[in-house]
Amino acid sequence: MQLTFLGTSSGVPTRSRNVSSIALRLPQRAEVWLFDCGEGTQHQILRSDVKISQITRIFVTHMHGDHIYGLMGLLASCGLAGNPSRIDIYGPPKLSDYLQACRRYSQTHFSYPVKVHTVRPGMLFEDDNYTVHCAPLTHRVPAFGYRVSEKDKPGRFDVTRATKLGIPSGPIYGRLKRGEVVELPDGRIINGTDLCGDPQVGRSFAYCTDTIYCDEAVELATDADVLIHEATFAHQDAEMAYQRLHSTSTMAAQTALAAGVKQLIMTHFSPRYAPGNSIVLDDLLTEAQAIFPNTVMAHDFYTHTIPRRKTKQMAGVSS
Template identity: 75%
Template structure:
């Protein structure tokens, strides 16, 4: 799992930061999942190592322009490029009306299937490898945070040990690899988990924007490997944050601390903290690290590989 930030500014783009979009690359299935799609996202994709042809799912947090103005253009371009793969898009109920209007007034027809899913708090997608869930955040319009959980996987199957036990190769290996107990033709019962190494714990990535501090963000981020959280304002501008229902750097850090995450990456910064101003982004980083030391500042095209947890970390987590 690799996270790439395609836009890290709030409200409007700047010379160095585009508006909101984050890509989650899943190399094991050659897919990209996109979170928000602000204006210019497709240009950012062209400047990155990501392939728009691999985008299969797009998760929209809310209907403000800096999070959705690039969506119609991206979908149209994918069609013009000859894409035939289905695209699933998740977001607030108004998202379907927005895209229908865009298609109607621009006379655009997608050459591939596009499925819109109006989300509600809870699990919104699940397959054999991943679970995606969402919760309501606290903003001026309905806004959702998203949590992507990779399912735990059995450890590496020991073929030599299986052969030494006289277990015949074939479909039975698949059952044992999944940790199931199998009865052999000679009557022996073999527990597959005894033939596998330490299980691989699934990773968890959480995306929270736009929101002021809220308990739902903490619950969504519980035990996450990476929390991507907005930090629009510095701590001294907290009054603005409460008025506009955005987070400060210290609010983001508090969510990370209370949720017990492994890494916080802050994004969605106000342009007011540009270099040379009285308060700069390094000040926001210092504020956050005073509460949660494992904090990074996102910037456009930052890539972050989500590390797997070691077996001893699994034990600590489950203790």
């Protein structure tokens, strides 16, 4: 799981930061899942290692322009970049109406299926490898945070050991690889997990923007490997954050601390903290790290690979 930040500014782009978009790259599946799609996102993709032709899912947090104005242009370009078989889009109410109006008035026709899913709190998607959940956030319009969780995978199956135990090859191996308990023809009971190495623990990340500090974000991010959280304002501007229902750097850090995540990545910064002003972005980073030390500040094209974790060594099997 590799995250590439395509835009890290809030409200409007700056010379160094575009508006919101993050790409989740799943190399083993040759897929890209996009989170938000602000104006200019497809230009940012062209400047990155992300491939437009691999986009299969797009998750939209809310209907503000700095999160959706690039969506229609990107969808129109996707058909020209490799004719995807299908793109699924997830987002709040009115997203489908917005896209239908864009298509109607621009007379745009997609050469591939586009399915829009109106999200509700809970699980949105599940397949053999991943689940995606969402939760409501606290903002001026309906907004949702997303969590992507990779399912645990069994460790490497020890074929040599299975052979020494006299386990016949064939369908039984497949069951043992999946960690099932199998009764052999001779009556022995073999637990497949005892013939596998350390399981690969699934990774996870949560994406929370736009929102003020809220319990729903904490619950969504609980125990995640990475929390991506907006930090629009410095702590000094907390009153403005409350008025606009955005987070400060300290709110992002408090969310990470309460959720028990392993790393916090801050994004969605107000342009008011440009170099030369009385408060700059490094000050926001210092504020957050005072509460949650394992905090980094994203910039456009920043890439973060979520490392795998392992559980303790499994116990052996007796023959």
